[in-house]
Amino acid sequence: MESTREWAEKQDLEDPLSVFRKEFALPTGVIQLNGNSLGPLPRAVPDALDEVVRHQWGEHLIRAWSEDGWWDAPVRVGDRIGRLIGAGAGRTVVGESTSVQLFNAVTAAARLRPNRPVLVSDSTNFPTDRYLATSVARLLGLRLIETPMGELGEVLRRYRGEVGAILCGAVDFRTGELWDISRTTADIHAAGGIAVWDLSHAAGAVPLDVDAAGVDLAVGCGYKYLSGGPGAPAFLYSAARHHDTLDLPLTGWHGHARPFDMADEFVPASGIDRARTGTPHILSLLALEAALEPLEAAGVAAVRRKSLRLGDYLTRLVAEPSDASGAPGSDRGLEVVTPSAHDRRGNHITLRHARAPEVSAALMERGVVTDSRPPDLLRLCLNGLYVSHTDVFDAVATLRDVLREVSRAGEVAG
Numbered sequence: 001m002e003s004t005r006e007w008a009e010k011q012d013l014e015d016p017l018s019v020f021r022k023e024f025a026l027p028t029g030v031i032q033l034n035g036n037s038l039g040p041l042p043r044a045v046p047d048a049l050d051e052v053v054r055h056q057w058g059e060h061l062i063r064a065w066s067e068d069g070w071w072d073a074p075v076r077v078g079d080r081i082g083r084l085i086g087a088g089a090g091r092t093v094v095g096e097s098t099s100v101q102l103f104n105a106v107t108a109a110a111r112l113r114p115n116r117p118v119l120v121s122d123s124t125n126f127p128t129d130r131y132l133a134t135s136v137a138r139l140l141g142l143r144l145i146e147t148p149m150g151e152l153g154e155v156l157r158r159y160r161g162e163v164g165a166i167l168c169g170a171v172d173f174r175t176g177e178l179w180d181i182s183r184t185t186a187d188i189h190a191a192g193g194i195a196v197w198d199l200s201h202a203a204g205a206v207p208l209d210v211d212a213a214g215v216d217l218a219v220g221c222g223y224k225y226l227s228g229g230p231g232a233p234a235f236l237y238s239a240a241r242h243h244d245t246l247d248l249p250l251t252g253w254h255g256h257a258r259p260f261d262m263a264d265e266f267v268p269a270s271g272i273d274r275a276r277t278g279t280p281h282i283l284s285l286l287a288l289e290a291a292l293e294p295l296e297a298a299g300v301a302a303v304r305r306k307s308l309r310l311g312d313y314l315t316r317l318v319a320e321p322s323d324a325s326g327a328p329g330s331d332r333g334l335e336v337v338t339p340s341a342h343d344r345r346g347n348h349i350t351l352r353h354a355r356a357p358e359v360s361a362a363l364m365e366r367g368v369v370t371d372s373r374p375p376d377l378l379r380l381c382l383n384g385l386y387v388s389h390t391d392v393f394d395a396v397a398t399l400r401d402v403l404r405e406v407s408r409a410g411e412v413a414g
């Protein structure tokens with residue numbers, strides 16, 4: 001019986017991914033359903049950082065740039081993330097924040113279509129994406145059209161031949177809705193545009209094949225499903241066909257063809273190296289590199305399969321009546337917002353509740369880490385790499401307790 005804790009425990013015993021949970025330093029008594037905001041600490045990271053700081057920096061000093069591979073780290077780690085998103089070697093670089101990489105990528109995308117006056121931006125995207133698209137439009141004198149992903153097709157038809165860069169979010173950070181990257185990119189190309197994808201909620205969560213999908217440029221976050229830690233550097237991907245013409249606005253010396261010539265003029269490096277900026281944030285970058293190991297070992301496809309199972313399980317539990325006389329989820333003011341179809345959703349499930357911020361805070365107090373997004377959305381991230389069926393069972397039981405209390409408090413308050 002699914003509605004018993006024993007059933008959940010049995011699933012965990014039979015789960016081939018359960019061995020990966022011990023690769024993360026999850027505090028006891030805490031259920032981490034927030035990995036889409038800040039992934040937990042991989043156990044390998046503290047030792048890796050200790051080695052980098054004490055041994056490499058402390059003893060090798062400047063020699064570490066060559067001896068310890070610091071110089072190559074942005075493209076080396078880029079290749080490892082590339083494998084997780086379906087990018088061939090030499091197409092992904094790691095560095096800077098997602099916000100900075102968005103500026104870099106969207107500007108370069110618009111410059112690939114110099115005579116196109118329209119820049120399109122996904123209006124459901126994370127705010128920083130929207131703010132940066134607005135800034136790029138202002139800087140380059142482009143007309144900004146904001147549209148929800150669901151209406152992008154129509155915008156592309158209306159502005160066919162006028163659109164240059166189009167910035168899309170792969171997974172809606174609020175609802176968890178997943179868009180079809182391959183089909184959307186084909187539609188963008190049919191309109192003559194350049195597809196820039198924000199993969200922040202997709203990289204490491206959903207099997208991706210950016211090369212095969214024909215994606216032009218992509219950007220993604222290092223501290224969500226990649227568990228790189230707070231402030232982990234972001235990544236930028238560019239299809240190989242654009243490397244020679246990619247005119248990135250951030251022309252730092254590490255992107256120079258011959259950085260140690262200290263030349264007067266910027267000459268971009270060939271290949272993805274031109275997307276390097278300045279001196280990388282080595283400590284964060286190498287923490288991210290160490291963090292990738294469990295995900296690489298498990299494989300994104302296997303993690304995804306389990307995450308989907310956990311999501312299905314959670315939505316079924318939420319819909320169940322709480323006891324013989326109790327009401328199912330929909331009668332407790334809860335509504336599942338995330339699409340149920342596997343090919344339409346990322347790895348977090350979003351529930352709507354009028355008092356979501358209060359519910360999330362009460363869950364946190366009881367050791368269930370979720371978050372809320374205004375005005376009424378509660379997000380639960382089910383990363384199969386370290387979340388178990390028992391976690392889901394316990395989290396839903398706690399959610400029921402919290403909802404009972406919240407509704408009682410609501411009655412008292414009138």
Ligand SMILES: *Cc1c(COP(=O)(O)O)cnc(C)c1O
Pocket residue numbers: 097098099100125126128129169173198200201221
């Ligand atoms: C998390 C996230 C970001 C984060 O940007 P930072 O520069 O790292 O703060 C940006 N865009 C999307 C879509 C995200 O999910």
